[in-house]
Amino acid sequence: MLSAGAAAAGSAKRPHVTIRGLSKRFDATVIYDKFDLDIPRGELISVFGPNGCGKSTLINMIAGLIPPDAGQILFDGRKLSDIKFGYVFQNYREALFPWLRAFDNIAYPLKLENVPGTERHARTEALVAHLGIKLDLALYPYQMSGGQQQLVSILRALVVEPEILFLDEPFSALDYEMTLFMRQQLQRIFAETGTTTMLVSHDLEEAVFLADRVLLLSRHPARVAAFMSVAAARPRTDATLSDSTFIHTKAQCLEIFQREVRRR
Amino acid sequence: MNARKSEALLPLLGIVGLVALWSLVAWREWVSPVLLPSPLLTFKALWHGMDGGTLGFDFVKTVYRTAAATAIAAAIGIPLGIVLGSIEQLYRSLEFVIDFFRSTPASAMFPLFLVLFGVGDETKIAVAAFGAILVILFNVAYGVMNARKTRLLAAKVMGASRLRVLFDVMLLESLPQTFVGLRNGVSLALVIIVVAEMFIGSQDGLGHSVFEAQQLFDMPLMYAAIFAAGALGYGLNLLFLLIERRFVHWSGK
Numbered sequence: 001m002l003s004a005g006a007a008a009a010g011s012a013k014r015p016h017v018t019i020r021g022l023s024k025r026f027d028a029t030v031i032y033d034k035f036d037l038d039i040p041r042g043e044l045i046s047v048f049g050p051n052g053c054g055k056s057t058l059i060n061m062i063a064g065l066i067p068p069d070a071g072q073i074l075f076d077g078r079k080l081s082d083i084k085f086g087y088v089f090q091n092y093r094e095a096l097f098p099w100l101r102a103f104d105n106i107a108y109p110l111k112l113e114n115v116p117g118t119e120r121h122a123r124t125e126a127l128v129a130h131l132g133i134k135l136d137l138a139l140y141p142y143q144m145s146g147g148q149q150q151l152v153s154i155l156r157a158l159v160v161e162p163e164i165l166f167l168d169e170p171f172s173a174l175d176y177e178m179t180l181f182m183r184q185q186l187q188r189i190f191a192e193t194g195t196t197t198m199l200v201s202h203d204l205e206e207a208v209f210l211a212d213r214v215l216l217l218s219r220h221p222a223r224v225a226a227f228m229s230v231a232a233a234r235p236r237t238d239a240t241l242s243d244s245t246f247i248h249t250k251a252q253c254l255e256i257f258q259r260e261v262r263r264r
Numbered sequence: 265m266n267a268r269k270s271e272a273l274l275p276l277l278g279i280v281g282l283v284a285l286w287s288l289v290a291w292r293e294w295v296s297p298v299l300l301p302s303p304l305l306t307f308k309a310l311w312h313g314m315d316g317g318t319l320g321f322d323f324v325k326t327v328y329r330t331a332a333a334t335a336i337a338a339a340i341g342i343p344l345g346i347v348l349g350s351i352e353q354l355y356r357s358l359e360f361v362i363d364f365f366r367s368t369p370a371s372a373m374f375p376l377f378l379v380l381f382g383v384g385d386e387t388k389i390a391v392a393a394f395g396a397i398l399v400i401l402f403n404v405a406y407g408v409m410n411a412r413k414t415r416l417l418a419a420k421v422m423g424a425s426r427l428r429v430l431f432d433v434m435l436l437e438s439l440p441q442t443f444v445g446l447r448n449g450v451s452l453a454l455v456i457i458v459v460a461e462m463f464i465g466s467q468d469g470l471g472h473s474v475f476e477a478q479q480l481f482d483m484p485l486m487y488a489a490i491f492a493a494g495a496l497g498y499g500l501n502l503l504f505l506l507i508e509r510r511f512v513h514w515s516g517k
Contacts, residue, residue: 094414098514
């Protein structure tokens with residue numbers, strides 16, 4: 001199953017991320033055991049699976065937030081320290097810096113790269129203009145709505161022009177109306193930048209709606225239960241939610257998910 | 265609008281009530297006028313004392329000593345708190361010592377500091393600074409240690425070095441708690457200074473003023489000096505609160 005999925009992914013494009021022999025345990029619980037996966041370039045991958053299967057752990061290991069016990073993760077053959085990446089936390093309230101205005105929050109990663117002030121300013125403005133984001137960036141994060149704050153987090157992750165973007169349940173703290181809006185924003189951003197994106201979601205509809213492929217994980221130790229392509233055309237809209245291809249793909253994913261939940 | 269206006273006047277109610285009750289007690293002479301002068305007499309004593317009288321001079325002396333003690337305490341307590349807070353093992357190993365001296369009444373240190381510094385201003389300022397340092401240090405260290413883990417992780421994942429995380433995140437994260445320390449520190453410093461002015465050979469200051477008025481049985485002046493001390497304490501607290509609101513605008517949000 002795994003190698004078939006990995007091979008299918010690899011056949012279309014050269015993989016961006018290659019994961020080999022990844023192992024991780026928390027105390028006595030084996031979360032990953034010799035896990036292999038290829039992540040295709042320039043696609044939006046949703047990670048979905050049963051509770052506690054290690055969805056977030058996977059992207060956290062890829063993004064270097066959690067060290068794996070064993071295994072290798074390479075980006076085009078390079079190590080994490082040699083590439084630029086962005087990471088968006090679920091908890092935007094605690095991830096942004098409340099003492100900086102939204103604009104300076106977004107520009108902060110450039111400061112860490114020692115980009116001079118004027119260029120920081122120009123690049124941040126260019127990014128916001130390029131993505132057509134309408135936000136008052138002179139505000140402090142605590143003066144913004146949750147969705148706006150998360151949008152600032154996403155922009156902050158994008159400002160360094162990352163090769164890969166990680167999002168850990170980015171919309172799960174938002175209400176439904178805001179979630180719908182943010183899906184559109186993320187889709188637009190993805191269409192504009194084409195950055196390889198890994199998004200952890202606990203909402204199947206969201207996972208399928210946003211993804212080029214849904215990575216379905218099994219209960220731990222996690223295996224790839226399926227690496228399902230989502231054929232629905234882009235840009236996806238509210239109408240997509242009732243589109244037959246979309247519904248079919250979602251039903252397939254749900255079936256696999258339930259099979260994995262019931263196993264053991 | 266009217267409702268909101270009357271809301272804003274609520275805090276005045278307590279003051280008016282207190283003065284009214286005090287006037288009534290003084291007027292009916294429920295308490296001997298020798299012990300409790302009328303509000304008017306007390307206010308007059310306060311006015312004359314502050315307007316060119318010795319009370320104003322004493323007030324300035326106490327402000328100076330309290331400010332000096334707090335400044336010294338902040339200059340030592342804040343950097344030390346940051347260092348201790350960012351190296352948690354170090355803080356844990358010193359926690360008992362800090363807690364012990366934080367719990368020791370600073371007034372118990374007077375004799376020791378008298379031996380060390382003599383009977384001048386230095387002793388009063390040093391004891392007050394000693395008390396305030398521990399309060400400030402403790403709060404700063406906890407502010408640094410309790411920096412939001414997600415925020416630290418966010419900075420780390422963006423590639424911030426340890427030093428960068430300390431200056432760009434931990435320091436700012438600790439500011440609200442630092443101001444809690446400063447407010448408590450200045451209050452404690454004032455308490456210690458006033459006590460010191462009463463009992464360790466002082467010629468001036470509000471503590472001396474209260475004590476002397478009591479010795480001379482000048483009750484209006486004594487109450488006036490007490491009020492001056494109260495106003496000073498309240499004012500210092502307010503000052504730090506305003507500074508905090510200006511510079512730590514995100515506090516509590």
